[in-house]
Amino acid sequence: MAPPTEALTPERILEATEEVLRRHGVAKATVVDVARALGVSHGTVYRHFRTKAALREAVTKRWLDRTTAVLADVTSGSEEPAAKLRHWLAALFDAKRHKAGDDPELFDTYTVLTNENSAAVDAHIGDLTGQLTAILQEGVERGVFEVGDLAATARAVFESTAHFHDPVYAPQWSRPDAPAAFDAVTSLVLRGLTPR
Amino acid sequence: MAPPTEALTPERILEATEEVLRRHGVAKATVVDVARALGVSHGTVYRHFRTKAALREAVTKRWLDRTTAVLADVTSGSEEPAAKLRHWLAALFDAKRHKAGDDPELFDTYTVLTNENSAAVDAHIGDLTGQLTAILQEGVERGVFEVGDLAATARAVFESTAHFHDPVYAPQWSRPDAPAAFDAVTSLVLRGLTPR
DNA sequence: CGAATGACAGATTTCAATATCTGTCATTCG
DNA sequence: CGAATGACAGATATTGAAATCTGTCATTCG
Structure with missing residues (x-):
């Protein structure tokens, strides 16, 4: 299936794992x-990952980190804080x-995986709220946001927009009024950050 | 079990249904x-409810309506809009x-029931956002809220506070930092409604 | 000699036979 | 005569035996 001559790295195992998940589904x-x-x-796979649970957690972390990386580009960009x-x-x-x-079945698969790997999810949420904290801080420094506790507010921004990133709401994301609902919540939250 | 002399009303059947759900669990x-x-x-139960699904939907509606009634008292109260x-x-x-x-097992039971009765849930959400709309309107009339589309904003307020009413987040409600998280989101949202 | 193998025990899943439940309706009961 | 019953057919759930999988480790391979 894959070239058996290449060294067996953890990354190659994770790639194969994702492919197997795509083909067969989580169950x-x-x-x-794999x-x-x-x-x-x-037995060789068990040499690199101690248990099946560890393998699943690693492939879940890999999936979550791909999103973190995309957003980090926005965070480190040069936009004005509110726009950013x-x-x-x-x-x-x-x-x-x-x-x-794009791939509802794979998404469902990863939804199951995130549900059984709350530690990986907590770390991911920590990464994202960390990025939000940075954006808020920038806004406070430039005087366009008024915020008490930076980290607590970052968390509040993240939680108040859960409808648009928590997988439990995925069925609603394809509804025609979803973009309007997103704008309503986002505008409400942004108004809440603006100085009087 | 129950006095067989009394008339068999839908309400009595629903009471018995809830009792059976409490005793045996949904499954x-x-x-x-019942x-x-x-x-x-x-056969007699089927005379009052056409299917088991209809019986389950009715008992779900009854459960949701109890919460709606409690909140209606707040909505019709005389507090100042922001406080209300x-x-x-x-x-x-x-x-x-x-x-x-108070009763985690019964709560889980009703969580399952709400998941399979999205129509009843949608109606319930309609009731609640209706109440929110009334509170917002009051605030706009008194000049303490600044809101574009009343109904859309009511929905945004409801969705942005989902962490504190959507049953999927129930496991987090008992965490010690839950009240602080609630305050952070609520304050952010209220600030977003306040005129500049 | 370190990396890979595959036989193995215990845990988990699958599958098919069996039992229970849902929903109907001809009949009974008050 | 209208409300309640319970036997019944088809659908769904339960159960336990058989098959598969996880994780280990003594042995093999390069």
Whole structure:
């Protein structure tokens, strides 16, 4: 399946794992399948990942980190803070909506995986609220945001927009009124950050 | 079980249904159980509710309406709009948190039921956002809120506080930092409604 | 000698036979 | 005569035996 001559890196195993998940779905994806896809015995996979749970957690982290990376580009950009925050929230919504819409089965698979790997999800949420904190701080420094506790407010911004990034709401993301609902919530939140 | 002399009203059947749900849980609660609890044959239950699904939907609606009624008292009260809105959101959070904390198994049961009765849930959300619209309108009339589209903003307020009323977040309601998180989101949203 | 293998025990999943439940309706009961 | 019953057919759920999978480790391979 994959060139057996190449070194067996964790990354190659994770790639094969995602492929197996895509092919068979979460419920039927076994470690034996991953090993077969790589042309090795399943004992070899266990040499790199101590348990099946560890393998699943690693592939989940990889998936979450891809979104974090996209948003980091927005965070480190040079936009004006209010525009940047709006852009960041829109980019998060867009990323999630496309993942859900482009390959619904794989999205469902990763939804199951995130549900069983809350530690990885908590770390991901920490990454994202960290980026939000940076944007808010920039806004406070330039006098365009008025914020008490930066980290607490970043968390509040993240939680108040949950409808547009939490996978439990994925079924609603394809509704025609979703963009309007996103604008309503985003505008309300941005108004809440603006100095009087 | 129940006095067989009394007339068999839909309300009595729903009471018995809730009792059976509490005793057996959603998965094992059958129409036969409900009939047995009432001391009648299951055919008689089918005389009042066309299907088991209709019975489940009715008992779900009854459960949701109890919360709506509590909040209606706040909505029709005489508080100042900003205080009333904060009070309303806190009452909603409190009602849900207590339902989840006081009888977790029954709460899980109703979570399953709401998931399979989205029509009843949509109606419930319509009721609640209707109440929010009334509070916002009051605030606009008194000049303490600045709102474009009343209904859209009511919906935005409801969605942005989902962390504190959507059952999917129930596991987080008992965390020690939940009240602080509630305050952060509520304050952010209220600031977003205030005129500049 | 370190990386890979595959046989193995215990845990988990699958599958098909069996039991229970849903929804109907001809009949009974008050 | 209208409300309640319970036997019934088809649908759904339960159960336990068989198959598969996870994780280990003594052995093999390069």
